[in-house]
Amino acid sequence: MFKKWQLTLLAILLSVVFAACSSDDESSANQEDGDITLEYWQYSFDSKVNLMDELIAEFEEANPGIKVKQTNFPYDQYNEQVAAQVPAGKGPDVINLFYGWVPTYVDAGYLQPLPQDAFPHEEIESEFFPLVEATKMDGEYWTIPTSVRTLALFYNKDLFEEAGLDPNSPPQTWEELEDYAVQLTKADGNGRLEQSGMAWEPAQQGHHWLRDGLTLQAGGQVLSEDRKEVVWADTPAGLEAFKYWLSFPTELGTSEQGFYTDDVTAFVTEKAAMNIDGSFRVGTLQSDAPDLNYAIAPLPGKDVQSTNASFWTNGITARVEGEKLEAATKFLEFLTSDDVMERWLDATGELPAKESVAMQDKYVNDEIYGPFIESLPFANAHFFVDETRERDLVIDAANRVLMEGQDPEEAFNQLVEATQKLYDEYWEK
Amino acid sequence: MEQFKSPQNQNNKTTQVKKEKTSLLHKFRGNLRYQKYLFVYTCLLLPIIFYLGIRILPTLFTFNVGFRDWNLLSTDIQPFVGLENYVTLFQDEIFIKSIFNTFIYILLGVSGQLLFGIIVALLLHKINRFVGFFRVIYFIPYVTSIVAISWVFQWILMGNGIINDILVNLGFSAQPFLNSPDQAIYVIIAAMIWQSIGFQMVLFLAGLENIPEMLYEAAEIDGATGWQKFWYVTVPLLNPTIVFSAVIGTITFIQVSFTQVINMSMDGSGGPLNSTISVVVYIYQLAFKQFDMGLASAATVILFLFILALTIFQMKVLTKKFDY
Numbered sequence: 205m206f207k208k209w210q211l212t213l214l215a216i217l218l219s220v221v222f223a224a225c226s227s228d229d230e231s232s233a234n235q236e237d238g239d240i241t242l243e244y245w246q247y248s249f250d251s252k253v254n255l256m257d258e259l260i261a262e263f264e265e266a267n268p269g270i271k272v273k274q275t276n277f278p279y280d281q282y283n284e285q286v287a288a289q290v291p292a293g294k295g296p297d298v299i300n301l302f303y304g305w306v307p308t309y310v311d312a313g314y315l316q317p318l319p320q321d322a323f324p325h326e327e328i329e330s331e332f333f334p335l336v337e338a339t340k341m342d343g344e345y346w347t348i349p350t351s352v353r354t355l356a357l358f359y360n361k362d363l364f365e366e367a368g369l370d371p372n373s374p375p376q377t378w379e380e381l382e383d384y385a386v387q388l389t390k391a392d393g394n395g396r397l398e399q400s401g402m403a404w405e406p407a408q409q410g411h412h413w414l415r416d417g418l419t420l421q422a423g424g425q426v427l428s429e430d431r432k433e434v435v436w437a438d439t440p441a442g443l444e445a446f447k448y449w450l451s452f453p454t455e456l457g458t459s460e461q462g463f464y465t466d467d468v469t470a471f472v473t474e475k476a477a478m479n480i481d482g483s484f485r486v487g488t489l490q491s492d493a494p495d496l497n498y499a500i501a502p503l504p505g506k507d508v509q510s511t512n513a514s515f516w517t518n519g520i521t522a523r524v525e526g527e528k529l530e531a532a533t534k535f536l537e538f539l540t541s542d543d544v545m546e547r548w549l550d551a552t553g554e555l556p557a558k559e560s561v562a563m564q565d566k567y568v569n570d571e572i573y574g575p576f577i578e579s580l581p582f583a584n585a586h587f588f589v590d591e592t593r594e595r596d597l598v599i600d601a602a603n604r605v606l607m608e609g610q611d612p613e614e615a616f617n618q619l620v621e622a623t624q625k626l627y628d629e630y631w632e633k
Numbered sequence: 634m635e636q637f638k639s640p641q642n643q644n645n646k647t648t649q650v651k652k653e654k655t656s657l658l659h660k661f662r663g664n665l666r667y668q669k670y671l672f673v674y675t676c677l678l679l680p681i682i683f684y685l686g687i688r689i690l691p692t693l694f695t696f697n698v699g700f701r702d703w704n705l706l707s708t709d710i711q712p713f714v715g716l717e718n719y720v721t722l723f724q725d726e727i728f729i730k731s732i733f734n735t736f737i738y739i740l741l742g743v744s745g746q747l748l749f750g751i752i753v754a755l756l757l758h759k760i761n762r763f764v765g766f767f768r769v770i771y772f773i774p775y776v777t778s779i780v781a782i783s784w785v786f787q788w789i790l791m792g793n794g795i796i797n798d799i800l801v802n803l804g805f806s807a808q809p810f811l812n813s814p815d816q817a818i819y820v821i822i823a824a825m826i827w828q829s830i831g832f833q834m835v836l837f838l839a840g841l842e843n844i845p846e847m848l849y850e851a852a853e854i855d856g857a858t859g860w861q862k863f864w865y866v867t868v869p870l871l872n873p874t875i876v877f878s879a880v881i882g883t884i885t886f887i888q889v890s891f892t893q894v895i896n897m898s899m900d901g902s903g904g905p906l907n908s909t910i911s912v913v914v915y916i917y918q919l920a921f922k923q924f925d926m927g928l929a930s931a932a933t934v935i936l937f938l939f940i941l942a943l944t945i946f947q948m949k950v951l952t953k954k955f956d957y
Binding site: 461 | 704707791793806813902905906918921924
């Protein structure tokens, strides 16, 4: 006969195995007591998560019968986590996505268009900044953001003074930016950079600066109206922008890729005097470098002004229907209300997505957020078919010039050609 | 133990007596030894079930996914496309580059690991003092977080880093290291070798301990030089260790080339200009950046065949039987 302890051990082992296989039934029991539970996903970013907890509590109070459950994943693993839940038939009802990912998600059939009765197109187009159109595809809006971010010029006031520049008059044109960068650069006798006048990192915001900043400032366009053709090389402006962008690490010698590992580190450690970065960086600077004496100015322009905008945006997943869809719509309406937008700015530093909310005097005149908000009317959010690969193409084009000595024009044409191929592949489907 | 033994023997005798009658069920019920085996096998079976579910079945499933146009985010039926994914992969420059790089990683990385592992082990084998101290020193990198090591290397090797300071002070020109498509892969390999010397050292030390001293004495009497002793006694008798190290080294190299590359390459994805990308990094990009599970699975299958072939090759070519 089995010994008693043997039987017990077996029983325990078996029950562990079965327990591991059978814990699947809970999620379907949500609606038991008549409550609708919405599953909301966003990436882990402390200030956003905390604010969202507050907002959810208020929303639940105002809408009895609807519960919202927030789940967070680290930014790096976000797409993986979403992807991992799809085969299991689980996942969010309302999801917060980076706008550059939306086309991929739409293409995969993961999202459903926003219900038009709650979010009529005319209303979105008249109230929100035009850049939200980046997620309008096939004649439908698929997502709607609470807030947006823009790029601007961060500069170190102390280093400005040290170089004999007026810290209250940041560069406003391409020429001035070049000039300032040169004056702010220090190198040792061997030609090694000791201080970079202008941080330059294509892998960070550099590729955005090139596309939505420099190219548009020079009067060019990256994409055609229908977003199917890459028209970057159709006017000389594209190449002009590309060459200007590359002049910092080449002719001007003010910048170096990977200088103090990356642009943010270099700027925080006062090794780089200027950097182009987003409003989302303000919080990091405040917490990591409280003593850094810096200021912010809109991006220097050329023929026109332009900057890059990007945003995290909320969509409803494809399988949500019926009562749940109504609840999800209500939740989205709540998230895009004027009040939430104002609180979002206070808590996270991200700018309101509605023009009327953003352009209030108290925000436009703010020392930190003013320059970002000022840039919103001329901000552009490039429509990505594949953010990672488009970014990699720009990085590769830059590296071919910097490391292999390729002719910039050739590198640029290759970049345009390769990007066009991505768009062809995407639209073919 | 005595208590267990006696009833077991009795039972054995009884079963032998009633041999003609016993069915399998009776055997189990009546025989304590069978019950004991049943228990042991059941316990062993549980990890196997686990292993099947976590490793084997997903592996087989990967073969299936590799033949389909499988978008990770899509909930629709994933259409069967035959060998299309494989054709796409072999026309993909980056994939070819990643295979080539993986080959370099293994070739240089594993041989470097073995070489330095043997050297350190031989040196440590010779000394009697501070052995423990040196072992710890050489083993520490192996138990340090790869991510931490990668970032420290990045800082040491950057344009304004300490290595370049030394180079410049010695009158050489500063080197781009990780920022150069020609140098980056070798820098990463060097970091990986440095990290795994400790592990190889332990394996080789164990191997060296097992070589009987009398063989060296006999060789000495025959007038063998130090080099001859190494080449004709040490190396052949270390052969099993070398094979084991090579196989394990290859497999871990394929695995860790992921973490190292992600953390050390300048754009965090195998750059500059894909010069450091390895197959695992590319598989990750295909699956979780481009959501193309079909392509990623096909690449995984190719990697699987690659490792399989390599392992068989290593076993066949490197394993030799030496008898003294």
